[in-house]
Amino acid sequence: MTTFDDTDLFSEAFHDFRSVGSSRRRPALVTPVVMVAAALLVAAGFVWARGGPLVADTTVDASTLLPQFAAGQTSQDRLTSDELGDLRVDARTTRFLTETSTGMHYAAVGTSGKLCVITVQPGELSAISCAPPTSTARVAVDDTLLVVASSGPVPAAASGWREAGPDVFVND
Structure with a gap:
């Protein structure tokens, strides 16, 4: 058995602090x-x-980001009220972009001024993806569609992206 006789534990533990004050x-x-x-x-x-x-990039008018907005709206560009549902976009700005396995895709300007892509599938609710309206705006829909503002960076073809229209890229 070990005993501590006549041991001053305090002085053993704290005896060499001479340099503390200097x-x-x-x-x-x-x-x-x-x-x-x-x-x-x-x-x-x-x-x-x-x-x-x-x-961040400075905000621009979303209707200037894609060349599709420069052309007038055609019957192919218009969405029904059922397809728009409660989506907060200006119905006058919808423009058809392309069709992929995930549905028909339309560009639009959101009521808050964002650049949006609406995906419509028959029998489903329409889906929306939006991005802030900057000169390098990119709106991705799943892994199948990417919409890039005219002055934005183009996705790499080596990654499987191909152009499906002006500023519209699909990855099959």
Whole structure:
């Protein structure tokens, strides 16, 4: 059995703190430099987490993003009130884009000014996907359709994308 006789545990544990009172002063410039570096690291973390730059594209009129909006609306472009349902789009802006295995796709301008793609399948409720109206807007519908603003980046053909119309790409 072990015993602790005449042991001063406090002095054994804390006996060598002679240098605690004396400190070395750092140059006055080190602290601000370290603070700026930390702020830059935090900002870089936000950029990385967002997946893009902190400054977003400027908002533009969504009806100028696709060449389909420049042409007048035809009977093929119009959707019925049943197809539109409760979707918040301006019915006068719907334009037919293409048909894929997931349905017929139409471009439209949302009531809040966003660029939208409406997918209509017979017997189903219409689906909508929207993106903010910027010069590089991209609206993806599943993995089958991608609508890119005229000045936006085009998807790579090597990834299986092919052009199905102006600024409309499908991945069969």
